[in-house]
Amino acid sequence: xxxxxxxxxxxxxxxxxGGADRSEEATDEALFQRxxxxxxxxxxxxxxxxxxxxxxxxxxxxGNGDDAQEVVQEAFLRVxxxxxxxRPGQAKFTTWLYRVVTNLCIxxxxxxxxxxxxxxxxxxxxxxxxxxxxxxxxxAAALQGCLDAxxxxxxxxxxxxxxxxxxxxxAAEVMGLSVDALESLLTRGRQRLRELLARQGIDKTDWYNxxxxxxRHY
Amino acid sequence: xxxxxxxxxIESYGADEARWPEAExxxxxxxxxxxxxxxxxxxxxxxxxRALSRLKAATGDAALPPGxxxxxxxxxxxxxxxxxxxxxxxxxxxxxxxSSLAAGMMLAGFVAGMxxxxxxxxxxxxxxxxxxxxxxxxxIGS
Numbered sequence: 267x268x269x270x271x272x273x274x275x276x277x278x279x280x281x282x283x284g285g286a287d288r289s290e291e292a293t294d295e296a297l298f299q300r301x302x303x304x305x306x307x308x309x310x311x312x313x314x315x316x317x318x319x320x321x322x323x324x325x326x327x328x329g330n331g332d333d334a335q336e337v338v339q340e341a342f343l344r345v346x347x348x349x350x351x352x353r354p355g356q357a358k359f360t361t362w363l364y365r366v367v368t369n370l371c372i373x374x375x376x377x378x379x380x381x382x383x384x385x386x387x388x389x390x391x392x393x394x395x396x397x398x399x400x401x402x403x404x405x406a407a408a409l410q411g412c413l414d415a416x417x418x419x420x421x422x423x424x425x426x427x428x429x430x431x432x433x434x435x436x437a438a439e440v441m442g443l444s445v446d447a448l449e450s451l452l453t454r455g456r457q458r459l460r461e462l463l464a465r466q467g468i469d470k471t472d473w474y475n476x477x478x479x480x481x482r483h484y
Numbered sequence: 485x486x487x488x489x490x491x492x493x494i495e496s497y498g499a500d501e502a503r504w505p506e507a508e509x510x511x512x513x514x515x516x517x518x519x520x521x522x523x524x525x526x527x528x529x530x531x532x533x534r535a536l537s538r539l540k541a542a543t544g545d546a547a548l549p550p551g552x553x554x555x556x557x558x559x560x561x562x563x564x565x566x567x568x569x570x571x572x573x574x575x576x577x578x579x580x581x582x583s584s585l586a587a588g589m590m591l592a593g594f595v596a597g598m599x600x601x602x603x604x605x606x607x608x609x610x611x612x613x614x615x616x617x618x619x620x621x622x623x624i625g626s
Contacts, residue, residue, distance in 0.1 A: 306560035313556045318548055326543070335552055342556045346563060406542040409535055427503065428536050434497070434505050445505075452496040460532055474531040 294359035302349035309346055316360070317342070319430075320367050326425050327371040329414040337370045357439060364430070364440040368422050375418040405471055412462035420455030423448055485511035487519065499530035 292300075292308070294315065300308035320341060324334035344366055352362060413421060419441070426437035438448040463469050485508065493512050497503045504512055516522050 309560055310557045313553065317553055317556055321548055321552070322544075331549060335549060338552075339556060339559075343559055343563060346559050403542075406539055409539045410543070413539070424536075427497070428533075429540050449492070449496040453492070456495060456498070456529070456532060460528065463532070463535065468535065469531060474535050 295354060298345070298349055298352055298359045299354065301345065302352065309349075312345060312359070313342060316363055320363060323364070323425060323430060324367050324371055326413075326429060327368070327418070327422055328374065329410075333374060337367060337374065340370055341366045361436060361439050364426070365442065368426075368440055372418045372422065405468060408466050408468055409463070412459055412466060412468070415462055416455055416458055420451050420458065423451040424455045424459070427452060485515045487515065490515045490519070491525065494525060494529050498533040498536075499526040500533055 292311070294312065297305075297308040297311050301312065317338060321331075321334055321338050324337045325331050328334050328337065341363060345363065352359075356362070357365070413424070416424070422441060423437060426432045426440055427434065430437075432440070434445050434448055438445045441448060441451075443451070460469070463474065468474055489508075490512050493504050493508065497505070501509060501513055516525070519525060
């Protein structure tokens with residue numbers, strides 16, 4: 267505690283003496299290098315930039331916010347503790363962080379495999395789906411349920427490419443896969459998702475089919 | 485680019501060309517233009533893309549739970565940093581391959597040794613021993 271506390275204070279002092287907030291302009295990689303030197307302010311700069319997107323990603327991957335908090339906390343603990351092992355020229359900081367969060371989420375899902383099946387949750391009301399009048403919130407919940415029912419690695423591949431807007435190479439690097447293996451996961455994930463959506467009746471709704479009606483929900 | 489690869493791209497990345505691999509995008513779009521059933525190829529993947537986009541819009545702005553950011557920022561106050569990793573020289577990083585090579589050479593030597601017939605003492609050694617024995621006898625006799 268004493269050493270960490272001293273480093274924390276030292277980091278703050280060096281920024282204070284320098285005047286400008288260097289964390290505003292520095293790249294993630296530069297901040298990560300400073301974190302390796304015990305610079306707590308650089309660490310906080312990385313938290314400010316990346317906590318929210320990583321939380322959002324982990325929540326989508328895990329399906330709930332409490333687990334996502336635990337995963338993101340563990341990931342940032344590793345940012346602080348393992349910064350010294352990262353070398354410039356290796357993966358970008360964001361790729362490294364996404365990889366840590368992805369692996370933590372997938373490990374967590376594997377441990378709970380008995381609790382998860384590939385069946386989407388039952389919909390309480392079967393009525394409105396087929397005629398496309400499902401409310402936006404219902405459709406979102408049903409679709410999220412189908413996404414949650416995918417195998418963790420398929421879900422992760424889809425989230426990285428569709429929700430995090432990564433290129434195929436970036437997503438493959440995060441998952442530690444070749445691009446071919448990533449494509450295979452995406453193909454199987456999308457096929458499975460379409461089957462699940464059809465089973466839920468979402469492929470008949472205006473969420474799936476082009477319609478001006480849906481856009482009014484937003 | 486051919487039809488099979490085009491379909492593979494659509495099945496993996498969806499109907500939106502912006503998501504297709506950059507290196508293959510132009511060729512895939514040209515291949516799509518050549519397909520008489522292009523619209524049908526894109527129809528179902530486009531539906532899934534639309535549903536995913538709408539889910540993203542509906543769930544995109546999840547705020548961090550209250551106090552969570554502050555909790556993350558206190559980590560340096562409570563946790564020590566790990567040690568820096570030891571810098572390993574490049575040549576030492578190849579030790580698994582080198583050790584395999586050494587083990588392979590030892591195995592090959594052992595097999596070769598077992599396969600060869602037992603060595604007979606050479607004629608030169610026998611003659612040498614005989615000459616040495618004769619001279620020793622002569623010395624003892626004298």
